[in-house]
Each structure stands twice: as C-alpha cells, then as structure tokens.
Amino acid sequence: MAGSGTSVEARAAALEEILVEKGYVDPAALDAIIATYEHDxxxxxxxxxxxxxxxxxxxxxxxxxxxxxxxxxxxxxxxxxxxxxxxxxxxxxxxxxxxxxxxxxxxxxxxxxxxxxxxxxxxxxxxxxxxxxxxxxxxxxxxxxxxxxxxxxxxxxxxxxxxxxxxxxxxxxxxxxxxxxxxxxxxxxxxxxxxxxx
Amino acid sequence: MNGAADLGGMMGFGPVVPEPEGELFHAEWERRVLAVTLAAGAMGRWTIDESRHVRESIPPAEYLTSSYYAIWLRGLEDLLVAHGLVSRDELAAGRAAGPGEPAKVLHAGDVAPALAAGTPYTREMATSARFAAGDRVRTRTMHPRGHTRLPRYARGHTGTVVAVRGGYVLPDRNAHGAGEQPEWLYTVRFDARELWGDDADPTSTVDIDAWESYLEP
Structure with a gap:
C-alpha cells in the first residue's frame, strides 16, 4: 500500500514504479537528470x-x-x-x-x-x-x-x-x-x- | 490564491539554517522525486504554472509541515490524477493497474538537450508597454481564487517601475489552461516602509516582477 498513511519515501518509490510501468518515464532518464544536477x-x-x-x-x-x-x-x-x-x-x-x-x-x-x-x-x-x-x-x-x-x-x-x-x-x-x-x-x-x- | 505558499512577511518560522554548498538532498527519495517530477513534466501535459498552482493548493496545514520534496511529490500525484494519467487507486495500491496511454517520453539521450534548451516564456507583444522605467505604479488589491504571482504583501502598494522586461506568458491564465495570454512584465521596486510600515529598514527595498494587469493606473 502506498496511500496517504504511508511514508513519503514509500509513496515516492511507488509513484516512480507506477510511472515506469505505465511507460511514462524512462528510468535511465531519471538517473541522467540526477547526475546532471549532482555533478555537472x-x-x-x-x-x-x-x-x-x-x-x-x-x-x-x-x-x-x-x-x-x-x-x-x-x-x-x-x-x-x-x-x-x-x-x-x-x-x-x-x-x-x-x-x-x-x-x-x-x-x-x-x-x-x-x-x-x-x-x-x-x-x-x-x-x-x-x-x-x-x-x-x-x-x-x-x-x-x-x-x-x-x-x-x-x-x-x-x-x-x-x-x-x-x-x-x-x-x-x-x-x-x-x-x-x-x-x-x-x-x-x-x-x-x-x-x-x- | 491566498495559499500557504505565499509566505512573504509571515513570522514565527525561526532562524534561517545555513547548509554547506554541496548538500542538495537529504535522502535518496528526494533525488528520485526531483527526477520523476522533471521527467513527468517533460510529457508536456501541464505547464510550470499549473504545477505551481497544484502545490499552492495543498491545504496550508499540510503545506507548512511538509518538506520541500514532499510538496513536490504531493503536487505531482495531484497533477497525474487531474490529467487522468494515474488513478488514485493506483497510487493507493502502489502499482499500475494497466498500461499507460501513449505519451511523449523523455529518454536518457534527450535529457541534456532538453535541460539545455529550457522553456522560454517571452512572447512578442502586439501592443506597446503601458509603463516605462521611472513610472510610479500601484499594485492592484485582489484576492483571486486561482493562481497569481502577485504576493499578498505586495498588493495595493505604490512602487516605481525599474525595468521593462518584455512580453511574458501570464501565469494567472496559463495555470488554468486558458492559454498564454502574454502581457508586459515589469520589475517594480517598493520602499520597505511602503510595504511594512515605519518599523521597516529605511534603506531597504523589495523588487517584484509584475505583469501589466497587476498594475494601476
């Protein structure tokens, strides 16, 4: 469950999984975004x-x-x-x-x-x-x-x-x-x- | 709207706590929420103005007790539901109930060019600017139920135009799917005492960027 009673961490993980499963986001693009702002x-x-x-x-x-x-x-x-x-x-x-x-x-x-x-x-x-x-x-x-x-x-x-x-x-x-x-x-x-x- | 995000001039939040330069995230999930928010935004289903409006629409008690990326997460959940891309049941279950609809997906190879390109908000204006640098203007007193970028502390006050920035997309309309309706944007400077009264630092000023329809006469 990732409803309103669950932790923000669990909700974040669940949302990412849902978006990947539905084909709305590319996991490799997520890593590239994070790398851009952490390193470049x-x-x-x-x-x-x-x-x-x-x-x-x-x-x-x-x-x-x-x-x-x-x-x-x-x-x-x-x-x-x-x-x-x-x-x-x-x-x-x-x-x-x-x-x-x-x-x-x-x-x-x-x-x-x-x-x-x-x-x-x-x-x-x-x-x-x-x-x-x-x-x-x-x-x-x-x-x-x-x-x-x-x-x-x-x-x-x-x-x-x-x-x-x-x-x-x-x-x-x-x-x-x-x-x-x-x-x-x-x-x-x-x-x-x-x-x-x- | 008069939401919890409109914080200027509130009191009681305590001191500002500095942080070292390299410290951007405090948990792994914050990194993921940043990236998911940007990637989902790249689908092009909503504007930056709409995403700001969903965040300012979070009930004040929740907004003020949520960390920054928790506000982003709640905002993204609300946007996805509002646009029919994800259901509340799916959020509650923590998994997709079915495949998504066809969407414009940001792929890893597109990230650098997309971030480098950005999204320009300037627009050519068919009309000329109503005000010029040096003009005295007054911000309107208004309390719209929808989105606005005129903070409460700066409404109904007299200031001076210090720059004419050009034509810009109007968030007040664009946030609600009513089109860009660009207007001239001005930087307006207020003396601190005009905004805050006689106790304010007489040497301080506050500038805001204000669209033409925020200003009188």
Whole structure:
C-alpha cells in the first residue's frame, strides 16, 4: 500500500514504479537528470561568470546589460535560466534574491537551490527583515549599505555579482572563481578573501 | 490564491539554517522525486504554472509541515490524477493497474538537450508597454481564487517601475489552461516602509516582477 498513511519515501518509490510501468518515464532518464544536477550543473558555473566579470570589463558590461547571452558565452543556459538578470553588489547597494512564492532559482549558474533557500523561514522573512536574515547567515553590512531584495515572482532569474574581495589583484580568473561562493551569488554571503576557509 | 505558499512577511518560522554548498538532498527519495517530477513534466501535459498552482493548493496545514520534496511529490500525484494519467487507486495500491496511454517520453539521450534548451516564456507583444522605467505604479488589491504571482504583501502598494522586461506568458491564465495570454512584465521596486510600515529598514527595498494587469493606473 502506498496511500496517504504511508511514508513519503514509500509513496515516492511507488509513484516512480507506477510511472515506469505505465511507460511514462524512462528510468535511465531519471538517473541522467540526477547526475546532471549532482555533478555537472552547480554554483561553480556561476563562479566562472563572476570571475570573468571581475577580470574583463567588457564582459561585466555585457553581463549587467543583458545577462542571458553573456552567460551563454561561457556555455551556461537552459532550464530555469532562460531569462537571466545580473545585479552587482557595491559598497552602496547589496542585492539579495528570494522566491517567496516557491523556489525560483537560476539553475544553470547555481544548480539546485539549497534547502534553506526553499524554507519557510527564509522565504517569509528576507523580504521583511533582510538584515536579520543576513545576520542569521553571518553577514553584517554597514548601516549605510542599502539592501535591495529581489523577489523572483516571474520567470526572470537573478544572479548576484558579489564585490571582488580586497587583496586579489594578482589572482587569475581560476583563482578568483575559487573565492566565489554559492551564497555570495544569492546575496546571502560575501565572496571569500584569499586564505579564508571555504 | 491566498495559499500557504505565499509566505512573504509571515513570522514565527525561526532562524534561517545555513547548509554547506554541496548538500542538495537529504535522502535518496528526494533525488528520485526531483527526477520523476522533471521527467513527468517533460510529457508536456501541464505547464510550470499549473504545477505551481497544484502545490499552492495543498491545504496550508499540510503545506507548512511538509518538506520541500514532499510538496513536490504531493503536487505531482495531484497533477497525474487531474490529467487522468494515474488513478488514485493506483497510487493507493502502489502499482499500475494497466498500461499507460501513449505519451511523449523523455529518454536518457534527450535529457541534456532538453535541460539545455529550457522553456522560454517571452512572447512578442502586439501592443506597446503601458509603463516605462521611472513610472510610479500601484499594485492592484485582489484576492483571486486561482493562481497569481502577485504576493499578498505586495498588493495595493505604490512602487516605481525599474525595468521593462518584455512580453511574458501570464501565469494567472496559463495555470488554468486558458492559454498564454502574454502581457508586459515589469520589475517594480517598493520602499520597505511602503510595504511594512515605519518599523521597516529605511534603506531597504523589495523588487517584484509584475505583469501589466497587476498594475494601476
């Protein structure tokens, strides 16, 4: 039995079996989807985009003007990233992204969203108390920094370009990409400074 | 609709608990639900808007006590039943009672191209945009029983258009099988104090993406 009283795990297994038996899904396709998001598509993609923007002023301009083709230049695009907008953090303005209604997130550059991004705690509070949420996540910004929260209520997906950390003038693009964390591209974190633990 | 998914501004859920970057799933069944949901969606029987609507239609007490992928599982079960592809009896029995109907099946070799292609939601508009960047607009006060992407916290408030995004499929209609009915989409910025009152951080703003019919005048 896999009725409403059974565990979610049993219901998930039963549903998959039913769909395979009925010929609606191909088990090999399921494995390919999981492998894609566990191994191929994740925040290291977005880190490449940010590191390029930090080192190439022309690319930065293209990214901030029309992000979807700029991101496609590096080979990233597709599902849940069809319509990208990049927003750049500065000392004056800090961007934070949320989807209060569900879990919209730029998959091609960040992969699947973390659990906290989808949680009621984050979705409910970051729009009304962004500084409090940032504090939960260990980020304290100067009181003079404006916070711009972006609620992803349509099919536009937002990528935050964090500020380039100080002391990184000598680093190449690969080394810079290592400093770009997932959270810094959501706006709930900052890029790491060289030597800081990941 | 005013469902449990519309969480912005609610209180009492506690702190946000961070998680390491590589941690995407907490059980094997979560991986399977993600994949089954995407593969079943690729049959093309429903839109992303309809799938969001079934999730927001889960009774609030259940929605708020379900994990994320449990919400996806419940949503997928409901979609499959609503479209006549799987019966409640089959779900209860945990096995198929008979063969499926002919369907467009996503095969392993199609996964990479399908994910890379995505589904564009922009549409050419025959009319020109009613608003421009810099315009002051007010969101409508509305409480539709069906799907909408205008969160409750952002209804009936005055903000400024900061970007005109183009023509986009209108979820409010598309979720209910009424066609795409594309409209101009705008990013609208609200001062936090406009939304939340005098206690809000005076330096904060909240942007939403709003379709033209959400906006006045």
């Amino acid at each position: 598509v994740g925040p290291r993609n977005g880190a490449r985009v940010v590191a390029r923007a930090w080192t190439d002023p022309g690319y930065r301009q293209r990214l901030l003007t029309d992000a979807t083709p700029a991101i496609a230049e590096l080979g990233f695009g597709g599902r849940q990233g069809e319509h990208m907008v990049a927003v750049e953090n500065t000392p004056d303005e800090h961007h934070v992204v949320v989807c209060t209604l569900c879990s919209c997130y730029p998959w091609p550059v960040l992969g699947l969203p973390p659990t906290w991004y989808k949680s009621a705690a984050y979705r409910s509070r970051v729009v009304i108390d962004p500084r409090g949420v940032l504090a939960d996540l260990g980020v304290t910004l100067p009181a003079s920094t404006r916070i711009a929260v972006h609620d992803s209520t349509a099919e536009v997906r937002y990528l935050v370009v964090p500020m380039r950390p100080p002391g990184t003038d000598d680093l190449d693009e690969d080394a810079l990409a290592e400093l770009v964390t997932r959270d810094s591209m959501i706006g709930t974190g900052l890029a790491r400074v060289p030597g800081e633990a990941s």
